Amino acid sequence: MSGVPMTRExxxxxxxxxxxxxxxxxxxxxxxxxxxxxxxAVRAGIRADVDNLVDYARVCGYTVGTTLPLTYPHLLAFPLQMVLMSEKAFPLALTGAVHLENVITATRPIAVDEVFDLQVWAENLRPHRRGRQVDLVSEAMVDGEIVWRDVSTYLARGTEHPDADSSEPPALDPLQDVPAGPTWRLGENVGRRYARVSGDWNPIHLHALTARPLGFPTAIAHGMYHYARVVAALGPALPESGLTSHVWFRKPVRLPSTVRLRTAFEPARTLSLLATAKGDIEHAVIEHTW
Structure with missing residues (x-):
């Protein structure tokens, strides 16, 4: 008997x-x-651990309120993503995977004490100029309604495809005359601090001694850490509903390091650049629209 294959959960x-x-x-x-x-990968009946939420907020610069920070559900979805990518049948190697970009869409905020479900799957396997890339899609649902969606794009280096399409950040022209915003000194221990709240103990983030065998001269900050720092800093200017947050990760943030944020504010849009204090290396471009 033939038919459409059933999705395995x-x-x-x-x-x-x-x-x-x-x-x-x-x-x-x-x-x-x-x-x-x-x-x-499915996890049902989730309610935020308040102690973990407070620790996450402290590390990333959020103020704890009645709703979850925009990036916090990713913290809960990420382990499910990694489980899928570690499956024997998954066609890309988890070890060495590079987080290229992330898009979060919030239909409405999730209350701190609200119960929600998460489901995660992979889609859109395609060439990248430096290998192959794939999207890991995560959805948070309350009573069957999708209230938060995350698309994380990962690269596995391999056979190069010079003509492959790639997602590029918007032009940074609006930032030309924008004065410097906050400057943050990120200590050597930032990767370990974020790992304690996120559970992401990837060795490239922990210490120079564990990062060097994987090709990095120093530990590098988690991309979702400095992305969260930016979202937290912009928090008062962003709506909680109908928001799309898109980050393009450019160059890794070596630890320790000093970084600077610049943001242009437009109607229904912000455009931010996180770079070195000197401005010579771009670490992330972040666009919010609503």
Missing amino acids: ITFERAPDLKRVYATAMVTGRAASGPLPDVR
């Missing part, structure tokens, strides 16, 4: 242990060929 009652996921990936590797597996 992997369900979790609690967050997967990322240390175990990374350890398994580093031992076994993942470099299979073929299509993306038809599988979803």
Whole structure:
């Protein structure tokens, strides 16, 4: 009997242990060929851990209120993403994957005490000029209604495709005459501080000694950490509903480092650049629209 294949679901009652996921990936590797597996990672009945939320807010610069910070649900979806990418049938290697960009759409805020479900799947496997890229899609639902959506794009380096289409950030012309905004000194321990609240113990973020074997002269900050710092800094200027937040990660932030934020404010839009204090290296471009 033939028919449409059923999507396989992997369900979790609690967050997967990322240390175990990374350890398994580093031992076994993942470099299979073929299509993306038809599988979803699902975690139902989630309510934010208030202690973890407070710690996350402290690390990333948020003020704890009655609703979850825009980037916080990603913290809960990320382990599910990594589980999918560590699947034996997943056609890209998890070890060495590069987070290229992230798009978060908030239909409405999620209350701190609200119960929601998460589902995560992979789609849109395609060439990249430096290898192949894929989207990991995460949706948070309350009573079946999608209230928050995240598309994380990852690159696995490999055979180059010079003519492949790529997503480029918007032109930075609006920032030409914008004065410098906040400057942040990111200490050598930032990666470990963020790992404690996020569970993301990827060795490239922890210490120079663990980053060097993976090709980095120093530890580098988690992209979602400095992205969250920007969103937190812009918080009062951003609506909580009908918001799309798009970050393009450019060059890694080496630790320790000093970075500077500049933002242009327009009707229904902000455009931000996070760069070195000297402005010679761009770390991230962030656009908010509503």
